[in-house]
Amino acid sequence: MTQNNTPLLRVSDLTMMYGDRVGCRNVSFDLRPGEVLGIVGESGSGKSTLLRSISAQQEPTKGVVEYHTRIDGIRDVYQISEAQRRLLMRTDWAFVHQNARDGLRMNVSAGANIGERLMAVGDRHYGNIRAAAGNWLGKVEIAEERLDDLPSTFSGGMQQRLQIARNLVTSPRLVFMDEPTGGLDVSVQARLLDLLRGLVHDLNLAVIIVTHDLAVARLLSHRLMVMQGGAVIESGLTDQVLDDPQHAYTQLLVSSILQN
Structure with missing residues (x-):
């Protein structure tokens, strides 16, 4: 600390x-x-x-x-x-919910879940957003190949790690x-x-x-x-x-x- x-x-x-x-x-x-x-x-x-x-x-x-x-x-x-x-x-700020589904959009890909928060703060460059999303998947120990997969295909632990990546990508x-x-x-x-x-x-x-x-x-x-x-x-x-x-x-x- x-x-x-x-x-x-x-x-x-x-x-x-x-x-x-x-x-x-x-x-x-x-x-x-x-x-x-x-x-x-x-x-x-x-x-x-x-x-x-x-x-x-x-x-x-x-x-x-x-x-x-x-x-x-x-x-x-x-x-x-x-x-x-x-x-x-x-x-x-970021908020990590107990139930990861409360903090994710289940009908869009893992990469889109992370990228959405970047777009909310003004990032519009698709390549940069996708690269940042892939980088954050790696940080939360999810294979980058899962970038285009829906969260519903992830285990509960992976969904929680994806929610964490989505939250932390904007450096709160x-x-x-x-x-x-x-x-x-x-x-x-x-x-x-x-x-x-x-x-x-x-x-x-x-x-x-x-x-x-x-x-x-x-x-x-x-x-x-x-x-x-x-x-x-x-x-x-x-x-x-x-x-x-x-x-x-x-x-x-x-x-x-x-x-x-």
Whole structure:
């Protein structure tokens, strides 16, 4: 992780309510370039709600999400225009879904899936787009000969790697991941985690990863936030939180893994 004292992302007092039901409440943190933040907790703890609110997929009830843009400096994500937000999500941000099909266009080729994001940022040279797509297939360990194949012909693990290539081709600085290894076989998970860890390091990506799997959190994240009932109940360096949990709920999470 490259040390940089200027936050890339600053979340302040973020709250999301669904009527009387709490999605997440009063969450605050900073994220720096090259830093990976893991968010863990059981189903219903608020971690996915928090991720959607941070990544501009649903506007929170209150709170501020500030991002240090390349051109305009620090901007409130919910105060810029919808067009500016969409551009940010196509260029400097990326979102890796648990189900790769949610992040891919299944009716176009693997190469077109990757190239589409380049075209969205203005690239129109077919040769360059195709070359970049082939290069990224190689980076995610898919044979370049599969460039013209439909994603539906790929295995689940390959679809997830293709989704990652599609997301990273525009060199984003911030990547959101929602259970990126969920639903994959253990051996496929291990290969994907090795790939992700390498890409995060080599590209100096800032990442927010939501997972219920503490082993995934330990492998990928530098810092960890534990959520329960929509609130962050413990946070700190990942190894510190997992090796010496202070809150009873975190202790229960860790002990349940050790017992399996």
